[in-house]
Amino acid sequence: HLHYLDRQYGAQATLMERVWLACEKAGQQESPISLHAHHLWANTLNSQRNYLEAEKQHRAVLAIRERVLGPEQPDTLSSRMHVANALYSQGKPAEAEKEHRAVLAIRERVLGPEHPDTLKSRMNLATALQFQGKPAEVEKEHRAVLAIQERVLGPEHPDTLASRNNLATALSSLGKHAEAEKENRAVMAIQERVLGPDHPQTLKSRIKFANALQLQRKYPEAEKELRAVLATQERVLRPENPHIFNSCYNLALCLEGQGKKPEALEFARRALAGRTRAFGGRPPDTQDAKHLVERLELE
Numbered sequence: 001h002l003h004y005l006d007r008q009y010g011a012q013a014t015l016m017e018r019v020w021l022a023c024e025k026a027g028q029q030e031s032p033i034s035l036h037a038h039h040l041w042a043n044t045l046n047s048q049r050n051y052l053e054a055e056k057q058h059r060a061v062l063a064i065r066e067r068v069l070g071p072e073q074p075d076t077l078s079s080r081m082h083v084a085n086a087l088y089s090q091g092k093p094a095e096a097e098k099e100h101r102a103v104l105a106i107r108e109r110v111l112g113p114e115h116p117d118t119l120k121s122r123m124n125l126a127t128a129l130q131f132q133g134k135p136a137e138v139e140k141e142h143r144a145v146l147a148i149q150e151r152v153l154g155p156e157h158p159d160t161l162a163s164r165n166n167l168a169t170a171l172s173s174l175g176k177h178a179e180a181e182k183e184n185r186a187v188m189a190i191q192e193r194v195l196g197p198d199h200p201q202t203l204k205s206r207i208k209f210a211n212a213l214q215l216q217r218k219y220p221e222a223e224k225e226l227r228a229v230l231a232t233q234e235r236v237l238r239p240e241n242p243h244i245f246n247s248c249y250n251l252a253l254c255l256e257g258q259g260k261k262p263e264a265l266e267f268a269r270r271a272l273a274g275r276t277r278a279f280g281g282r283p284p285d286t287q288d289a290k291h292l293v294e295r296l297e298l299e
Contacts, residue, residue, distance in 0.1 A: 030064050030068055035061055035064060035065065035075075038057065038060065038061050039058070039061050039078075039079065039082075041057065042054050042057035042058045042061060042082065043082065045057060046058075046082070046085065046086055046089060048279075049089075049279060051086050051089040051090045052086075052090060054082075054086045054089075055083060055086035055087060055090065058079055058082045058083045058086055059083055061079045062076065062079040062080055062083055065079050071106075072106050072110055074117065077103050077106060077107065077117070080099060080102070080103050081099070081100070081103050081120075081121065081124060083099060084096040084099035084100050084103070084124065084128070085124065087099065088127065088128055088131065093128045093129075093131040093132045094128075094132060096124075096128040097125065097128040097129060097132065100121055100124045100125040100128055101125060103121050104118065104121040104122060104125055107121050113148070114148050114152055116159070119145050119148060119149065119159070122141055122144070122145050123141075123142075123145055123162075123163065123166065125141060126138045126141040126142055126145075126166065126170070127166075129141065130169070130170065130173065135170055135173035135174045136174065138170040138173070139167065139170040139171065139174065142163055142166050142167040142170055143167060145163050146160065146163040146164060146167060149163055155190075156190055156194055158195075158201065161187050161190060161191060161201070161205075162201075164183050164186065164187045165183070165184070165187055165204070165205055165208055167183055168180040168181075168183035168184050168187070168208060168212065169208065171183065172211070172212060172215055177212055177215045177216045178216070180212045180215075181209065181212040181213060181216065184205060184208050184209035184212050185209060187205050188202065188205040188206055188209055191205055197232070198232055198235075198236050200243075203229050203232060203233065203243075206225050206228070206229050207225075207226070207229055207247070207250065209225060210222040210225040210226045210229070210250065210254070211250070213225065214253070214254055214257065217257070219254055219257050219258045220258070222254050223251070223254050223255065223258070226247060226250055226251040226254055227251065229247055230244065230247040230248065230251060233247055240274065240277065240278065242274070242275065242278045242279070244274065245270065245271045245273075245274030245275050245278070245289075246271070246285070248267045248268070248270045248271040248274065249267070249268065249271035249275075249285070249288070249289055249292065251267045252264045252265070252266075252267035252268035252271060252292060252296075253292070255267065256292075256296065261296055261299055264296055265293065265296040265297065268289060268292045268293045268296055269293055271289045271292075272286070272289035272290055272292075272293050275289050
C-alpha cells in the first residue's frame with residue numbers, strides 16, 4: 001500500500017515498519033529502538049506524501065516520548081516538529097505555525113538562540129509563514145537565521161547556503177525578483193565550487209535560479225538552466241526518480257511561457273506519466289501536471 005520514492009528508500013521503510021511492529025508485538029513499543037524505528041517509518045510516510053498517516057504515526061511517537069522522556073527532551077521536540085511538518089504538508093500552515101512557535105520557544109530557552117536545532121525551528125516557522133502569505137515576516141526570519149549562520153558556521157556551510165536559498169524564495173514572494181536572482185546566482189556559484197555541479201543541492205539551486213529568471217520573463221536563460229539540470233539528472237539519477245519529472249514539469253512551464261506549445265506538451269506529458277507512476281493520481285503535483293497537459297492540449 002506504500003509508494004516508494006526509490007527501491008532503496010522503500011526497502012528501508014519496510015524494514016523500519018517491521019522493526020517497530022516486532023517491538024510492539026513483544027510489548028517493547030516504548031524502547032529506544034522501537035521509537036526510533038517508528039519515527040523513521042513516519043518520516044518515510046511523509047516522504048511518500050501520505051501526510052495524514054505520517055501525522056498519525058508521529059503523534060503516536062510523540063505521546064510516548066512526552067510520557068517517557070519529558071516534554072522538553074530533544075527527541076520529544078523532534079517528534080513535535082515532525083507533527084508540525086505533517087500538518088503543513090496537509091495544507092494546515094496555521095496549525096503548523098502554532099506547533100513550530102511552541103517548539104522554538106522551548107529550544108530558545110533550553111538550547112539557546114544559536115543552537116542548530118533552534119535555527120532549524122526558525123526555518124520551519126518561516127516555511128509555515130510563507131504559505132500563509134506573510135512574506136515580510138518570512139524575509140525577517142530568514143535574514144535573522146542567515147546572520148547567525150554566517151557568523152557561527154561560515155558563509156559556505158551547507159546550512160548557510162540553504163538559508164540564502166530560502167531568503168531568495170521569500171524575496172521572490174515580495175516581488176523582489178532581481179534580488180532573488182542575485183542570491184540564487186551567488187549560492188549556485190559557491191555550491192558548484194564546493195559541492196560540485198552534479199550535487200543535489202547545486203541542482204536544487206539551479207532550479208530556484210531558473211524560477212527567478214522565469215518570474216522576470218527571462219525565458220531563454222531559464223530554459224537553458226532547466227535543460228542543463230534535466231540532462232544532469234538523467235545522467236546521475238534512476239530513470240524513474242521524481243526529480244526528473246519535476247524538471248520536466250518546470251521545463252514545460254518555461255516552454256509554455258515562450259509559446260513553444262508542442263514541445264511544452266511533450267515535457268508536460270512526460271511529467272504527468274512519471275508522477276502518476278511514482279505517486280498515483282492523488283498528490284497535488286500529479287494534478288498540477290494533469291492540468292498543464294489539459295491546458296496545452298486545448299491551446
